[in-house]
Structures are given as C-alpha cells and as structure tokens.
Amino acid sequence: MEREESNNNNKQHFSHKHILTRLQLDEVEEITCNACECDVEEEQFYGCTDCKYFLHEECAEAPRSIEHRSHPSHPLTLHAAATYSNQSFICDACGYVGYGFCYSCAHCSFDLHLFCSTLPHTIPKEEEHPHEIQLVCEQEKLLTSDMISICSFCDAMNTECWIYYCETCNFGFHLNCMISKVVEEEEEEEEE
Numbered sequence: 001m002e003r004e005e006s007n008n009n010n011k012q013h014f015s016h017k018h019i020l021t022r023l024q025l026d027e028v029e030e031i032t033c034n035a036c037e038c039d040v041e042e043e044q045f046y047g048c049t050d051c052k053y054f055l056h057e058e059c060a061e062a063p064r065s066i067e068h069r070s071h072p073s074h075p076l077t078l079h080a081a082a083t084y085s086n087q088s089f090i091c092d093a094c095g096y097v098g099y100g101f102c103y104s105c106a107h108c109s110f111d112l113h114l115f116c117s118t119l120p121h122t123i124p125k126e127e128e129h130p131h132e133i134q135l136v137c138e139q140e141k142l143l144t145s146d147m148i149s150i151c152s153f154c155d156a157m158n159t160e161c162w163i164y165y166c167e168t169c170n171f172g173f174h175l176n177c178m179i180s181k182v183v184e185e186e187e188e189e190e191e192e
Contacts, residue, residue, distance in 0.1 A: 015080035
C-alpha cells in the first residue's frame with residue numbers, strides 16, 4: 001500500500017490528533033472516509049497513514065457549525081463522533097445509524113449525517129420525472145400536510161424521515177429508500 005504525498009499540503013483537523021497529509025489514491029486500495037463513512041474514490045484526499053484515518057477533501061472542509069432549515073431553532077455543530085455513550089446516532093433525515101461525523105444539536109438531540117446535511121433542496125426535472133422534486137425536511141410539514149407521504153419505492157408511510165416530494169404528481173419517496181435504491185443501482189453497475 002504505497003501512496004504519494006501530493007503538493008506537500010498538510011492539514012490539522014479537529015477530528016484527529018495528527019496532521020493529515022494530502023494523499024493520492026492507489027488504484028487497488030479501498031479506503032473509507034472516517035467522516036461520511038463512504039468509500040474514498042477521489043484521486044486526492046487527506047489522511048494519516050499511521051492511524052489509517054482518512055477524509056474526503058470535501059468532508060475535511062465541512063464547516064464546524066451550520067444553520068439548517070430542518071432545525072431552525074438552534075445551530076448544528078459538527079462532531080467527529082456521536083456524543084452519545086454508544087458512539088452512534090440515528091440520523092433525523094434518513095433514519096439510518098451513523099458512526100462517523102454528525103451535525104448535532106446539543107439542546108434537542110437532533111442529529112444529521114454529514115451527507116444528509118448537504119442534500120439539495122430540490123431535484124431538477126429530469127427524464128425520470130417531469131417536474132422539480134422538493135426536499136421536505138420540516139417535521140411539521142411531514143405530520144400536518146395533506147401530501148401523501150406514502151413512498152413510491154416502498155409503498156409505506158413514514159413521517160419520521162425526510163422525503164423528496166412532487167406536489168404536482170403527489171409523488172414522493174423517503175430519503176432512506178432513495179439511498180438504498182442508489183446503492184443497489186451502483187452495486188448492479190459494478191457487477192456488470
């Protein structure tokens with residue numbers, strides 16, 4: 001496992017005690033980002049090879065605090081690990097357990113995966129769907145709206161998770177179902 005340092009760019013990151021070095025991915029390596037828990041596929045990333053601690057460049061640059069429309073009452077703070085005793089959290093966006101970085105509200109026990117915090121508010125109309133699809137992440141809208149929150153992928157209703165929704169077609173899908181579908185499609189493409 002041989003990596004080259006790229007341009008001697010080093011970064012001290014709050015999440016790790018050692019300085020992270022910009023590295024280049026070796027074609028045969030499989031590396032997981034400690035922040036978002038996704039595979040590192042970009043050519044350059046930050047890492048500490050001694051500790052096997054790696055971050056996508058985008059994850060390393062994530063702001064320490066954000067204001068998010070899903071939780072307007074308090075700012076969300078980025079933590080390198082969940083602040084709960086079991087070192088995991090349930091993402092309030094997708095409902096999945098997280099072990100990596102999370103944006104968290106200390107007042108409300110509200111947590112988001114780093115990935116979920118950056119989801120687009122709208123998906124532009126495409127070949128698959130003729131209208132713009134809106135992200136509905138406000139709990140009040142999910143609970144009180146006339147919108148059908150039955151997922152077009154799983155045919156179930158779940159007001160606990162965010163949905164992407166087209167008001168024109170009364171069509172929507174849970175965030176976790178969309179993520180599962182994307183992962184499934186990527187795995188099928190890899191097998192081909």
